[in-house]
Amino acid sequence: MSTTDDSYIAVKETKTSGLSARQKWWHILDNYKIGIIPLPFFLLAGVLILLDCLNGKLPGDIVVMVATLAFFGFACGEFGKRLPVVGKLGAAAICATFIPSAMVHYGLLPDVVVDSTVKFYKSTNILYLYICCIIVGSIMSMNRQVLIQGFMRIFVPMLCGEVVGMIAGMAMGTVLGLPPMQTFFFLILPIMAGGVGEGAIPLSMGYATILHMEQGVALGRILPIVMLGGLTAIVLAGVLNQLGKRYPHLTGEGQLMPSKKGQMGSGTDEFEGNPGVNALACGALLAILLYMVGMLGQKWIGLPAPVGMLFAAVLVKLANGVSPTIQHGSMTVYKFFRTAVTYPVLFAVGVAITPWQELINAFTLQNLLVIVTTVMALVGTGFYVGKKIGMHPIDVAIVSCCQSGQGGTGDVAILTSGNRMTLMPFAQIATRIGGAINVSVGLFVLAKFFS
DSSP states (O other): OOHHHHSSOOOOOOOOTTOOHHHHHHHHHHHOEETTEEHHHHHHHHHHHHHHHHTTOOOOSHHHHHHHHHHHHHHHHHHHHTSTTGGGTTHHHHHHHHHHHHHHHTTOSOHHHHHHHHHHHHHHOHHHHHHHHHHHHHHHHBOHHHHHHHHHHTHHHHHHHHHHHHHHHHHHHHHTTOOHHHHIIIIIHHHTSOSIIIIIHHHHHHHHHHHTOOHHHHHHHHHHHHHHHHHHHHHHHHHHHHHHHHOGGGOOSSOSSOOTTSSOOOOBOOOOSOOOHHHHHHHHHHHHHHHHHHHHHHHHHOOOHHHHHHHHHHHHHHTTOSOHHHHHHHHHHHHHHHHHTHHHHHHHHHHHHOOHHHHHHTOOHHHHHHHHHHHHHHHHHHHHHHHHTTSOHHHHHHHHHGGGSOHHHHHHHHHHHHTOGGGHHHHHIIIIIHHHHHHHHHHHHHHHHTO
């Protein structure tokens, strides 16, 4: 069961009459929850955090921060989950990211919480631990044949989506009377650039050199567009998830490829029993070691570490490089991070690296129309092309959403909204590789024709 299925107060209809006081207490712990946190634990965490804040200092060590991020992350996710209508369209992921950002901007979050969260997020790189466990675990749980077919075919809808998305965005910009150069280089290209670190920052550096402008000015124009593109993608992923529930024949529920007989198979390897503690530890260590391999690749050839790790994990899977027991442990680690860590990580992202004011500044009608048109065309093309080449169209379309996300953080939010965290390896391809290609080609064209 995914995070989005768990993040509500579960109240089972069971009779409590005749139970002892101890059994009633256990019933409360097991059946009344905020996300995955039993309601009494949630309230206790809130009281303890409040006492630390009143003392003027919230310890930034991992013990206290785990409780803090869990408390605020699941609270924001719970709020989004319970919103009417939009609660089913990805509002939980949106709220877990953007409510903290707004609270920081308007001074509604205690300074000690903000300072400790920012310090913890930047010093631990917890997002990369999360991503490496999600990627490696999902790859190790995939069927080898499905994995091969998925990686071979996903580039077709990705490429078609980008071409159609760019054309649609340019057409909308022309209708609105925007200059073509502004529409493409400051609206469309940032959407598909692959996020902030791998997209917006390199673009701003290139624009500063080629167009002879301050990098800070360029980044200030690009960053809000990246965020709005990601927000649009999160909403669309939520819509696609609901579409899949209404039309089950269009989705593989997290799998890109149907089974050989044309029926929707799980696409995952079946493991027997429960993995032991050793298998869990080895699965976690495998993810960390493969990420370190990715870091070496980044140092030697410039390939982003998550992408290098992804390729290394695929090679290990295809070569049967680890035993089924360790693969089972890796899959269980993935399920733990997906269920227990997603909303806390999104809260930290919202506090530490999501500037609320820049997002608000970009909310102009012209920008929104171009952004929404571009992202919808990109995703719609992925849906159509995926269906035509024999893939599950909704799952392909959710991967296409990640082409306009905010890098790794955007992938987490989009896949959480779409309830398809198993697609993280393909999302990383769409974000990292697709973004790098777009930035490189875009800057080459800019330098060739406009410098």
